[in-house]
Amino acid sequence: MSIVLHHLEYSRSTRVIWLLEEMGTPYEMVRHQRDPQTFRAPPGLAEVHPLSKAPTVIVDGHVMVESGAIIEYLIERFGSETLAPANAKDRPAYLEWLHFAEGTMASPIIFSALAPRFGGLGPMLGGFMGAEVTKLLDHVERAVTGHDYLVGDRLSGADINMAYLLEVATASKQIGDRPHLIAYLERLRARPAYQKSIEIGGPMIFAAISA
Ligand SMILES: N[C@@H](CCC(=O)N[C@@H](CS)C(=O)NCC(=O)O)C(=O)O
Structure with missing residues (x-):
């Protein structure tokens, strides 16, 4: 191997x-x-x-x-x-969260983070991206409210894919007032392997x- x-x-x-x-x-x-x-x-x-x-x-x-x-x-x-739940209850949620990070969440977060360096997104696209970022981060905030991790209350590949985007959202000040999301990222950061x-x-x- x-x-x-x-x-x-x-x-x-x-x-x-x-x-x-x-x-x-x-x-x-x-x-x-x-x-x-x-x-x-x-x-x-x-x-x-x-x-x-x-x-x-x-x-x-x-x-x-x-x-x-x-x-x-x-x-x-x-x-x-x-790291990859296989049981019938958690498997669909695991695959959804694993691929949600890059499939849906990455573009609005990354473009909004980079926009100031490229003269901004302008009012139309800026408004659209801003609303998307709010919706996406609120979605993750709800998922980790009362839960330590995204799926099955233990670390999985989905959390590992998600963390990078939360780091970008934090560094670019998009994370906002989302206490559960911030605590979740802190939990990930505290892991020795991280x-x-x-x-x-x-x-x-x-x-x-x-x-
Ligand atoms: N959806 C891809 C995105 C890969 C990607 O855009 N990686 C960036 C680094 S964060 C990169 O390689 N950028 C260098 C470049 O495009 O020249 C993935 O999740 O692997």
Whole structure:
């Protein structure tokens, strides 16, 4: 078995470090640094996969991108039922939350976080994105009200995919007055494997995003 993780600084690939540390699965890591001007991935990542995105993983010679798919696959191959609930009650919710993070939540949160650096979104798109961000964060706030984690009251791959977006939302001051969401993120941050992922991969978020 061989896992190679291509990690880009300040990026979603920290999720995969966290997951692999959480599972105790051995892996090799290749580090990539962002272009200081454009903040894009360096050309070396495009040599691994034409999309040039992080995370990219190579599992037994097969190259994969997309955090949700990578998390699902790595848990399926190397994890346990605890990180990917298999029972009939929790499985649908697990898959929904795992893919909700990148499928629905990422674009409004990321574009709203980056917008100030690109002259803003303008009133029409800004209004639309603002309303989306409110709806999405309220949805997660409700899900973790009275629950420690998104599904089945234990950590799963869905929480690992979600955390990056909550970090972006926090750094860019979108998180707002949502006490349960803030406490949930604190719970995730307190996990030893989360902390190890930051030690190994560096900060998840570029500090200037919060400036
Ligand atoms: N939906 C993809 C998004 C991947 C993505 O956009 N990654 C960013 C890092 S957070 C990236 O590679 N950016 C560098 C670039 O596009 O040049 C996933 O979840 O893996």
